[in-house]
Amino acid sequence: MLARILWDFGGEAAWLPRVRTRTEEARIIRRMVRRGWVHVARRGARVVGFIAAGEGEIHALYLLPEARGQGIGQALIAHAQARSPRLGLWAHAANHPARRFYAAAGFRPVSVGASNDERLTEIRFEWEGAA
Numbered sequence: 001m002l003a004r005i006l007w008d009f010g011g012e013a014a015w016l017p018r019v020r021t022r023t024e025e026a027r028i029i030r031r032m033v034r035r036g037w038v039h040v041a042r043r044g045a046r047v048v049g050f051i052a053a054g055e056g057e058i059h060a061l062y063l064l065p066e067a068r069g070q071g072i073g074q075a076l077i078a079h080a081q082a083r084s085p086r087l088g089l090w091a092h093a094a095n096h097p098a099r100r101f102y103a104a105a106g107f108r109p110v111s112v113g114a115s116n117d118e119r120l121t122e123i124r125f126e127w128e129g130a131a
Contacts (some may be wrong), residue, residue: 001047002029002033002038002040002047002050002062003022003025003026003029005047005049005050005062005063005064006025006028006029006060006062007022007025008064008065009062010025012065013094013095015092015094015095015120016092016094016095016118016120017118017120019117019118020117029052029060032052032054032059032060035054036054037052037053037054037059038050038051038052039051039053039076039079039080041063041067041072041075041076043067048063048064048066048067048072049061049062049063049064049067049072049073049076050062050076051076051077051079051080053079053080053083053084053087056084056086056087056088057087057088057089058077058080058087058088058089059089061073061076061077061089061098073101074105077105081105081106081127081129084129085128085129086126086127086128086129087107087126087127088124088125088126088127089102089107089124089125090113090116090122090123090124090125091122091123091125092116092118092120092121092122092123093112093120093121093122093123094120094121099123099125102125103125105127106127107125107126107127108125108126108127109123109124109125110124110125110126111123111124112124
């Protein structure tokens with residue numbers, strides 16, 4: 001289910017070119033699960049989103065379209081923030097909803113880069129908890 005959520009996001013984001021196959025994306029998800037980085041959000045028995053956070057980095061945060069705007073993403077971010085004094089992440093510059101979301105969650109932009117598989121401009125966001 002997690003790989004499907006990730007794959008479906010890639011299909012709905014017109015600005016995001018596909019650079020991996022479904023199998024490769026599923027392999028990436030399995031690797032994050034094995035590392036213990038993944039926490040899922042459920043509505044009843046159905047998985048509606050997930051966050052992968054480990055080693056001070058948010059590696060993925062994806063929700064089903066119908067789960068967005070309901071506080072689920074905020075709960076997933078809060079889960080990661082409760083487990084780490086500092087977090088960083090990269091968000092594609094073209095992903096304006098994600099950039100607004102992370103800023104509202106207390107992350108601040110600190111740099112710009114493009115060292116991702118898609119070769120798209122990204123913004124580095126960082127968050128530090130209260131000391």
